[in-house]
């Protein structure tokens with residue numbers, strides 16, 4: 276799928292739902308999988324017949340379809356149970372579907388996937404949803420790929436978080452907002468746990484969660500609000516302060532979309548990407564197309580300013596200012612939950628990924644199909660108190676462009692949303708006391724949600740709980756040259772679920788994670804490997820050794 280087409284597909288879905296996966300185009304690239312031992316990282320080809328169940332196929336006439344479920348928590352009702360034969364990234368499983376009617380406007384739709392009894396590992400894995408939810412993540416190829424082959428023996432649990440509407444109109448209802456913010460995953464975990472207990476005759480021994488973007492936020496929410504829910508959680512690129520994101524990015528997005536000369540086409544993005552790469556690629560010791568030393572990268576887009584006729588080989592002053600805004604901290608005068616103010620810059624290297632086009636500029640000026648813009652527009656609709664518009668309604672860009680995001684009369688709604696949604700409580704004592712482990716991953720080139728916002732949160736946790744205690748159960752690791760869509764020149768393939776299991780169950784901390792980059796045309800071929808580095812360290816080439824080998828790199832502090 277070409278970049279333009281994939282973005283059009285993704286954007287089309289977002290326009291319809293604004294709650295779909297953030298990274299559908301990344302299905303091929305979103306390769307957060309591989310083997311536990313990176314040094315012997317085997318290929319993970321996708322078998323068209325689906326991942327095999329080591330205990331053999333589940334019979335169609337198994338108890339799956341005839342099982343009588345009794346007394347599920349939260350009034351949950353089963354609506355359907357069927358055997359899914361394995362296909363692509365979808366493992367074979369008994370898929371149980373149902374609902375929890377929690378209010379007149381919020382029904383949680385959920386799915387619980389049960390592997391064969393002989394192959395169940397005795398654990399559950401909750402898979403969070405991206406965007407603004409509204410769909411079943413386990414039904415989506417992106418999320419099954421995200422969970423990876425290690426998730427096959429798990430009971431996999433997911434939900435639509437209590438809404439299917441295509442905007443934030445549902446967020447005006449407290450129950451619906453609480454469901455989306457944190458409650459739905461908690462309730463459905465209890466449902467899934469009980470379903471597993473009844474089906475297998477024994478309760479799960481461990482419970483884990485993985486999520487990306489809003490799903491990463493959901494994983495963090497669980498550690499803060501329901502610290503006994505999970506033994507371990509993986510938060511990939513968590514969108515931790517969505518209201519701060521929307522209100523702080525309103526001004527730069529208005530600037531970009533107020534004039535075509537402020538907007539960057541894919542050709543202009545590619546122009547900038549090449550120039551930034553030329554100046555910053557070697558700052559990590561190796562010109563490999565990956566900017567790892569992002570803090571030392573200070574390339575000024577004004578160096579590309581047009582001197583004569585504008586063309587795709589230069590930038591207008593408006594385009595220079597737009598790029599400067601991408602790399603500038605923002606300071607909107609609102610204080611959100613837990614004292615959060617402003618929103619930090621995005622990391623260097625995003626132009627070498629699909630992120631700049633997908634999240635900032637969109638692929639056409641006229642259609643304004645930038646995700647960050649659409650999120651801002653929907654948030655303004657919410658702040659204005661507008662209920663859900665009819666499906667297919669055009670985004671009210673005029674409302675957004677005319678809207679002053681700092682209107683005092685809207686402050687209460689922004690703060691209300693933040694109080695539900697933000698995952699910035701730095702006191703994780705209860706989660707740590709429970710034995711929980713939290714593994715956070717970020718691509719340094721993310722241009723949807725800033726790596727620096729999550730880094731600030733981890734710093735607050737460290738300040739609250741102490742450095743040694745925090746490192747005993749929280750790790751934040753990063754990869755250069757990867758964006759929110761999990762694509763780009765960096766190395767993506769790493770089995771974080773296996774790493775989390777080892778940490779929780781065998782006390783093996785994730786100190787030496789290695790990611791692989793696979794050939795786009797032949798996923799069985801590893802192109803290169805790189806270490807994942809604990810923030811703020813980055814992967815620096817040691818000056819000798821095979822550039823494809825992770826052992827040729829060291830994680831070094833940018834202040835060194």
Ligand SMILES: [Ca+2]
Nearest residue numbers: 556561563565
């Ligand atoms: Ca480099």
